[in-house]
Amino acid sequence: GENVEQHPSTLSVQEGDSAVIKCTYSDSASNYFPWYKQELGKRPQLIIDIRSNVGEKKDQRIAVTLNKTAKHFSLHITETQPEDSAVYFCAATLTGSARQLTFGSGTQLTVLP
Amino acid sequence: EAGVAQSPRYKIIEKRQSVAFWCNPISGHATLYWYQQILGQGPKLLIQFQNNGVVDDSQLPKDRFSAERLKGVDSTLKIQPAKLEDSAVYLCASKKLEGGGQPYNEQFFGPGTRLTVL
Numbered sequence: 001g002e003n004v005e006q007h008p009s010t011l012s013v014q015e016g017d018s019a020v021i022k023c024t025y026s027d028s029a030s031n032y033f034p035w036y037k038q039e040l041g042k043r044p045q046l047i048i049d050i051r052s053n054v055g056e057k058k059d060q061r062i063a064v065t066l067n068k069t070a071k072h073f074s075l076h077i078t079e080t081q082p083e084d085s086a087v088y089f090c091a092a093t094l095t096g097s098a099r100q101l102t103f104g105s106g107t108q109l110t111v112l113p
Numbered sequence: 114e115a116g117v118a119q120s121p122r123y124k125i126i127e128k129r130q131s132v133a134f135w136c137n138p139i140s141g142h143a144t145l146y147w148y149q150q151i152l153g154q155g156p157k158l159l160i161q162f163q164n165n166g167v168v169d170d171s172q173l174p175k176d177r178f179s180a181e182r183l184k185g186v187d188s189t190l191k192i193q194p195a196k197l198e199d200s201a202v203y204l205c206a207s208k209k210l211e212g213g214g215q216p217y218n219e220q221f222f223g224p225g226t227r228l229t230v231l
Contacts, residue, residue, distance in 0.1 A: 006155075032217045043117075043204070043222040044156065051217075089155050095217040100146070100169060103155030 002027045004092050006104030013080050014112050021107045023090035024072040030092040033073045034101070035064060039086045048075070080111045115139065117223035119205050125229045131193040134226045138186070138207030144168075146220065147180055147190050148204040156204055162188060163210070195230045202227050
């Protein structure tokens with residue numbers, strides 16, 4: 001089955017700096033990669049996703065890049081703000097199959113004011 | 114639209130006791146998931162339903178966990194008897210069936226039930 005590894009487990013940045021979180025996946029057939037943000041005590045919420053037919057996707061200060069050859073994808077947050085502080089999870093799956101989302105272990109991002 | 118509802122939000126029980134969690138998905142969402150999220154880890158799928166049928170329960174510890182979605186809407190997850198290692202947040206999520214060219218629809222999560230087993 002799919003295995004997703006996520007690094008780093010914790011990340012502290014100064015407000016205004018950029019943050020990068022990286023994930024690797026094991027199954028080359030996976031073709032859908034969402035990222036979820038989970039604030040303390042709250043539910044995970046989808047913030048951005050990417051499909052394997054594109055290499056990069058951007059939404060305001062958030063971007064995701066995908067390297068299918070190396071089987072890794074990354075979340076980039078620019079101009080970080082204190083409200084970006086949360087746990088971020090990556091996930092991977094193969095759409096149209098019975099496979100489910102496999103989640104990474106999460107990254108605790110802390111943006112220091 | 115209303116989100117995924119779960120209850121209770123918190124539950125503390127002794128080991129070997131039983132506990133049940135309830136989930137009401139977003140209206141019209143045929144697919145429902147139960148996840149277990151242990152502190153410091155990502156959500157781990159326990160069971161997936163499509164309408165009232167089980168699609169995947171390969172990671173459900175069936176000797177103690179059970180789940181049902183009898184009318185294809187609300188779902189309950191039960192643990193009997195509970196063990197210390199069952200302490201976790203139990204998340205319910207739902208999504209629409211794919212169709213109309215959509216390869217994968219977003220999963221919407223509920224607020225979770227935090228279970229503590231003493």
